[in-house]
């Protein structure tokens with residue numbers, strides 16, 4: 365297939381296709397409870413240390429993050445680790461759940477029905493890589509969103525559209541341009 369533009373938006377797996385990208389896979393655990401008979405919370409709760417965990421050191425960390433789901437479950441997060449397999453690791457899950465219970469003691473009474481992991485695409489400066497890939501004409505990068513890729517997805521789409529169509533800039537693309545890391549081919 366031929367195309368004038370190709371968008372590389374494969375999350376943390378972008379390094380499989382372009383290994384020189386400055387992206388590290390940062391594992392996270394999440395847990396979900398059984399459906400609650402009545403809502404415990406109506407909105408997301410997050411500890412202020414969450415940002416420290418998100419942008420902090422290479423060490424494994426946990427930060428309290430609780431989100432009600434529309435079906436009545438509670439989503440409990442989350443952890444951050446570099447250099448780890450995709451396996452669920454019970455010691456860090458225990459730390460994550462203890463942290464959650466320390467903020468919301470009522471959680472102790474709920475049944476966790478599933479625990480899983482995912483990988484965030486972490487960049488050295490914490491900013492995503494959105495825009496033309498240096499040295500690869502026609503390739504637009506849209507990756508490196510770490511733990512904010514869902515929240516920022518609409519803005520990412522607008523930036524990608526700006527780069528592909530040359531449309532008037534709604535968002536300043538400069539901070540996210542990949543060329544400040546100069547990934548080689």
Ligand SMILES: Cc1cc2nc3c(=O)[nH]c(=O)nc-3n(C[C@H](O)[C@H](O)[C@H](O)COP(=O)(O)OP(=O)(O)OC[C@H]3O[C@@H](n4cnc5c(N)ncnc54)[C@H](O)[C@@H]3O)c2cc1C
Pocket residue numbers: 373374375376377378381391392393394441442443481482483484485506507508509510511512513514515516
């Ligand atoms: C534990 C955890 C908690 C998180 N919590 C939040 C949160 O509360 N809020 C938030 O905004 N973000 C959160 N995130 C981050 C968010 O999930 C990511 O930033 C976001 O999913 C990135 O979106 P993406 O489309 O770039 O990549 P992805 O969602 O990873 O999608 C990439 C897609 O590309 C596919 N793919 C990979 N390789 C290929 C290939 N070679 N060919 C074709 N397809 C391919 C994959 O199968 C996948 O479907 C969390 C992440 C984790 C791990």
